[in-house]
Amino acid sequence: MSLDEAHEVYRESYTKHTNRLCEETPRWDYWFSSGPYHGEADIERRHRLGLEQVTRYVHYYTVTAPQEVVWTTPAGDPAIELGFEINLDGVPVRGYLDQVTTCPARPTPWPRDLKTGNLPGDAFQLAVYAIALLLNYGISVTIGDYWMGRSGKPTLPYALTEWTVERVTEEFHQMDAAVRAGRFEPKPEPAKCRFCPVQASCAYAAA
Structure with missing residues (x-):
């Protein structure tokens, strides 16, 4: 194109x-x-x-970086907006992976998330994608990155080796337990509250 x-x-x-x-x-x-x-x-x-x-x-x-290309799944589908469903010890997780990228210098595919705005604070999103690739395709991912629209290039690779299946599973179990208990601890920040659709009615709003 x-x-x-x-x-x-x-x-x-x-x-x-x-x-x-x-x-x-x-x-x-x-x-x-x-x-x-x-x-x-x-x-x-x-x-x-x-x-x-x-x-x-x-x-x-x-x-x-023309050598970087979109990975193709075993079914022959380009891994763009790649849907996935995984079960983490009873907690179902469904999502879409922006891109899975590969190149000759890195033969193992890695998850790449496209960002039009700010850089996320951590690698959790990439870690979830890495676990999805492991459970659905048997690919052991060690890195991931964000491609930033503002700069026109990817970030340095994020190491994902510490994000094991067990660790990601524990994170989702904690979130699932909080939702079921109706426990939503406020963490007001002006930069976040400013874009919240209910901030005008929220007692904790910091915007």
Whole structure:
């Protein structure tokens, strides 16, 4: 796919989903702001930023690192938005993996998550994907990374060897127990609360 074709796919998708959201919430003052950008102005700004990130993505895989390619599953499917279901000792987990990447220098495929915004605080998401690849395909993953749309390149690899099946299972069991008990401990942070849809009604809101 050429850059122009990729831009066109983005424009069509952005327009389609923005129009859908406008029908659901036609009043701009009800839309979340992004810093000084409100409603309609933010829609135009994000459209431009999205095109810039598409450009960086295409450039990375065609110029910077053409040797990095999407892994193909044994069934012949490209591992893009790869759905998975795993059972962690009684807790079912379902998700989608953005990409599984491979290259000659690293013959073992690794999970890559695409980020258009900020870098996550830890490697837990990548660890879950690594366990999914192990349980579903028998692939022992030792690293993973995030591809950052703002910079147009991946992060340094995150080591995932300490994220064993047992450790990831324990994390999900703790989350499952908390949900069943209705225990949702507040962890207010201005940067997070600002984008929370219920912050206006939350006693713990820090935004």
